[in-house]
Amino acid sequence: MFGRYLARGGRSLGAVAFLLAAIPVAGAQSFQSAAPYAVLLDSGSGAVLYEKAADELMVPASLAKIATALVAFQEIEQGKMTLDTEISISENAWRKGGGVSGGSTMFALVHSRVKLGDILQGLIVQSGNDAAIALAEAVSGDEANFAKLMTERVRALGLTKSVFRNATGMADPEQKVTARELARLSDHVIKTYPELYKIFGQREFTWNKIRQQNRNPLLAMDIGADGLKTGNVDDSGYGLVGSAVQKDQRLIVVVAGLKNARDRASEGRKLLEWGFRSFEQRQVFGAGETVGEASVYGGEKGRVALRARGPVNLLVPRGSSERLNARIVYRGPLQAPVEEGAQVARLLVTRGEVKTLDIPLYTAEAVKVGSLQQRALDALFEVSTGWIRKALGRS
Template sequence: MLVTVKRLLTGLVLSAALAFPATAFENRAEAGFVIDQTTGTILFSKRADEALPPASMSKLMTLYMAFEAVRDGRLSMEEKLPVSQHAMNYGGSTMFLDTTDRVKVSDLIRGIIVLSGNDACAVIAETLSPDGTEAGFARQMTLRARQLGMTSSTFANSNGWPAPGHRMSMRDLALLANRLITDFPDFYPMFAETEFPFDGRAPQNVRNRNPLLRLGVGADGLKTGHTQEAGYGLVGSAKQGQRRIIFAVTGMDSAKERSEVSEQIVSWAFRQFSSKTVLRGGKRVAEADVWMGDVPRVGLVSNEDIDVLVPVSAGNNVTAEVVYNGPIQAPIAQGDEIAELVITAGDLPPVRVPLVAETDVTAGGFTVRMRTATSVLFQSIGLGS
């Protein structure tokens, strides 16, 4: 049977969940997704799983694969790559490359991040493509995205140039941003660069279009996007104190609106939520009943400190449930995952934390087994307590 045990977390008041829907936050983005990276809490979701035109925000996938290639030794940051006619022919935002150039990988990467170079993406794509074409690299992008858990992303090119079927969801973009931050901490600081005057050849295109980088709000990435079809969008991240948020929004009508919406998201996410440590690793939360063990119950603990995000309007009101299928059959080894702590703060999605056995529990001897069997028999005929 399913056993649920409600427990009061030390120092917090147990009460009914307050009416604070995370989706109550309104902004002018057509679609968006906001997550607190530190706790994994989803703060906002609006058409988040809908596959939409991502414009230049899809360049993040090209960057991810370029970083992987550098890490794996298939590409060197100092290596100089040729520029094809196909790459040179790209319009829009470019590094103004031509077929006489051989460009360092590090410059191409900075050109993608800061200058949003469509041509730079194509150079990287053709170099890493299994067949030497950008289309071949795009197919590889789609496959790699699936492997990373991005289920709503399909790529037709390396840079987000408008094309049928070139689509990403806001959730996928946020997931990708998180992977860039966590998988490539040595490369990630490049996303905070505000200028890159490549070779002095394009003075009109040297500034990073990310509107948050110069506002002093902790923003340090990642990528803007704009096409007529997609509107204006941004995949952003900001860190204040120990907290980091990641967000993806799209469909704004202007660069000004994109800037206003993005700043609004950062302000809201950090001002309206606070992180609280509700459980210390190794501290007993509850006990689970044991079946045929040398003791009748075993303590339940978490392996690590547990932080949860709490809406400011909810104060210290947090509910928690310990859930397990029990009684637990002995023997039980210390550290076995045997229960789950479900923590709810306001109307935010519940946080689920695995709980493990605090100690070993060995199987009981003959006397314990006889006593247990007798108890079960008496209960089945109505004589048990």
């Protein structure tokens, strides 16, 4: 049951702090991953269930190909390419990423033309470097410009730390990502391109009469896994981004920096199984319910209600006595006029040092500019927490 453990917060850079109830449920936080970098993300709520060095920069290796695929998916979405668009395999793509390179390859023939649908299978299923380079050249002329495009595209998703220098994930001292941003990138790909995402779950692909298995070990485990990528270069160790669905719940796991492929598979599986087993979902606010209020300066009303786009759900650990700390963050007071539906704040919830929820909040109504007398009275910043207290009092 959500109790009434609630504390009023004062003005601090526009943040209103309050405590969610201590929720009694089994030592979920005793879990520790052996991976140097790890994140477990619940796709439905956006909750981070586990993190370890999640915001530290690391070498992505072939995990970078998730961003390579994102650009291709966007090109298709924008009508610039289709799955039947033919991609030329240049000598550069063949030498750097083909069979003569000794790395991951789809074995495309030099100077041949390959349909984008097959290039994507070579890129995703076989992790082909030749496919990645050929795609980059087709979209941007060369790999360097394509890498700039990769970085721009992830920046547009709000991923501020990851930097790409090539389409393959080959070693480059300036190419770095974070585990958290890889999880968020993967979540975006899954939700935005569900049909194209299915390529990530394809078990095998044959090209040039060479049949290769998908390198993702989670796909062969009976845990509901349906895709994403592995990676490994000398500077990165062994990494994995995977996703699985059980009982309509999707989890996304990132592990990186491990010593071998066996540990990579084991840690990925452990985190997913722990996540499905150790958490339960609670709805804090229904769709359209007021989450809180923001102060408005100079308006005909002194406050405006805030709400999320849909229901606000939290995943909470079974058997834990931890408190969930939450705050509504915005730069305030807002200045009238205020439009209805404007994104003006965020709801942040943390469990210890783990950020479990971070969602935008929107104004529930418009607030017009008030009279001179009303504006003169707007001198005190104060936020009502009545709606939050009411929500936390529910069972």
